[in-house]
Amino acid sequence: MNLHFSKATQHAIPNGFMGKVTRLAVPVAIQSALVAILQLADVLMVSDFGKEATASVGIATKWHFVIIMISAGIASANGILVAQYWGKKDTDSAKTVTYLALKYGAYLMLPLTLLIVLGSDTIMLLQTSDTEVIRLGSTYIWYSIPVLMLTHCVVIAESSLRSSGNAMLPLILGGATALINICLNFWLIKGGLGIEPMGVAGAALATTIARLFQVLAIAVALYKMKHWTLSANFLPNPQRLTRSFAKLAVPSTANTIIWAFGTLTYQVIFGHMGTTELAVFSMMGPFEGLCYSAFFGIAVACSVLVGQSLGDDQFAQAESMANWFIKTIFICSVALAIILLIFKQHVLSALHLTSDELYPLASPAMAIFAILLAVRMTNMLIIIGILRAGGENTFCLRMDFIAMWLVGIPFLAIGAFLLNLPFEYVYGLMLTEEIVKFGLCFTRFLKRKWVKNLTLTPA
Template sequence: MNFKNTLISNQNTTSASMLVKVIKLGFPVAIQSALLAILALADVLMVSDLGQEATASVGIASKWLFVAAMIMGGMASANGILVAQYWGRNDRRSAKTVTLLAMISGAKILVLVSLVITFFSGYIMMLQTNDATVIELGSTYLWYSVPILILTHLLVITESALRGSGDTMTPLYFGSITIVVNITLNFWLIKGGLGVPAMGVAGAALATTISRLLQVVLTFCVLYSRKHWLFTTQILTESDKLWSSYKHIAIPSTLSALTWAAGVLGYQVIFGHMGTTELAVFSMIGPFESLCYSLFFGISVACSVLLGQSLGRDEFTNAHEISKFFVKAVFTLGLCTGLLLFFAKEAILSWLNLTSEELYPLASPALTVLFCFIWLRMLNAVIINGILRAGGDNHFCLRMDFFSAWMVGVPLTAFAAFVLKLDFQYIYMLMLTEELVKFALCFHRYLKCYWMKNLTVTTI
């Protein structure tokens, strides 16, 4: 009996210790992610006062930037995975070297992507809508957003290195400041004032560009003044092994992110061709959905960092216990979140300006569907990003993303929209069948434990 009591006491202590670590790592990431989602939502809400066309144009244009951002997201994910594992074995030189490799290689790609999106903006907008006003406004938004991808890439790679080393507060500090600046500039530039004419959609894009530049300057200047390890640690002179290791993770991770983002874009194309009203509703729900996921994004980052550091030290039993803790916690939290949001649905519809006679009949049932499935999306996000990818199981994630989106979700949604011509809420529901397929594939993979790998290589 004493042994049993001791075992229970140890388990409780371990759970409490784990909870403290999750809060320390995940809470700042969740707050920053929530602030970014609020910023995206603020863009849409302020632009929505200009009409459905403006709302739809920002929704479409921002989705193209979102797809491009998945390139940096995949590269940052690979960098964060390796930094966490090298940090776990106290190898700062490799952690800095891989961060520099990720930053340089990604910048080369994103310069080209930025130019393509800008110079072909009109044609890109035509893929998702036939509305000439929406096309013109969206093209203008993309032109004012030219530097955003490069600036954001520098930030996400730096932030992935900071988080991989256990520092989640520094990105939150700088992110919070620039988000406040961004929202302030939004009010000023979109509607005009103090001698500046109202810029509308262009003002939203310019506000984001200016604030992102400010964030880059602040982040690098403060880290340099602190003599941070990202500036003071020497890089490896021979980095071929490290580059090979990084590519092995980054290529499938980036392709997987692009496949998933292209799927999101595919859904937007479907809703866009259903009509401007449907596209406007879909564009309004998207940022709110991101806001809901922000807490779980912080949890998945905490999971990835803790797992990565344990795997880098070859502590596989501990890594498995960590993974079980996160799966149980996210499942419970996801159900509670969905229930809470369901009972607050009317207030949420009012907050999102979706209460008009034209928008409410589409938005209300769609939000009901979202709240019923939110636990599933949260659980998938943590299993995929927090567990499988933390152990480098990125090739499987690539196959899974392609199959669930392009063999199931997108074709089924398109068939329902254009052949069966179902109502908006049913099409929105069918879009979420992708999540059911993901869960079936990913949970089975998680149970097989293929992800429990030490990814570090001998570099010195």
């Protein structure tokens, strides 16, 4: 992978670069791993109650995931601008952007929460016709009513903290939240200390309580630190900044919605293939998230450092760092793929996927996932860490629509319903999306249209 633009670019990486990468990537990676472990813990603990319980948690959390992706899209725009204004040393604009992200996200979260709660029985018919799975999934959603709004506050706060170089606070508070959540999972799902086993409802209630703790802890920590998100001033006339934020947030949010509904559509297809297929797909999802964790940390570090350099007009430095990040994530993901293939049997055993019913589906799917891991991680790095850092949100929206909705989903549906292919072949067809995406995003990266400063000059 020969990535270089000029001799000047190759030598533009600043002093202390590796230290900055480590301080950003490692905390984000650990925190992302904790989130994935929590999701995996939910699925594994309720799996003792049967494959219907496993599938129901997979379905309910997928709806949460779809809505939270709206927050993620807003947080992406927030993080891009905060990083660039931080590079410009303009905390007033950074605080104003954070406030805009919280406000407009809340306008979306509240009605969407009501929609999925009140319509839980109906919306889950999209994914399965199993009445027991629908009943349990609806129970999970009702016990986790506040989670979406609480998560929105967390996602926005963490994006501002990381984009201003503080990845440790989100990690510390995220780690405490994860510990609380896991302890509550053991207690509420399995029962004990006067509490009857709650099963699926216990998993949802544990998540709600832990997320409430996290929001309160972030608020207290920022107050104690007299953090810039509280101490800086709001811009008196933020109209120009609002338009700048909307220009990034609208395509970014549309992008995440299209992508999230695409992943939901994948689950719908697997759900209608059968409850066993849906259970395997639901159990592999959190494990895939765990594998992505380290690479997500690298992508976030790339986004922050490249964004700060672009905001400070250090374009050669931004390009040089982008090259380094691509090479690094590609090599690391190939190494992880080899490890997964060697220890596949142990991984499937840890995921409770070695039963006679589940293993024939899970084993080949795990091999396919490992083989294409490097392509998927390189895509993530280029999209999250480079293109979006340079404001290429509209391109990313078009790319995801083409790769997912014009290639991945149609191929998957044809394989599942017209050709009646086995689970492993259908799972493999889902990943054609990543191959198309790689061609599109890597070509865009080489065109260098992302190399630009997005901050506003004084009016």
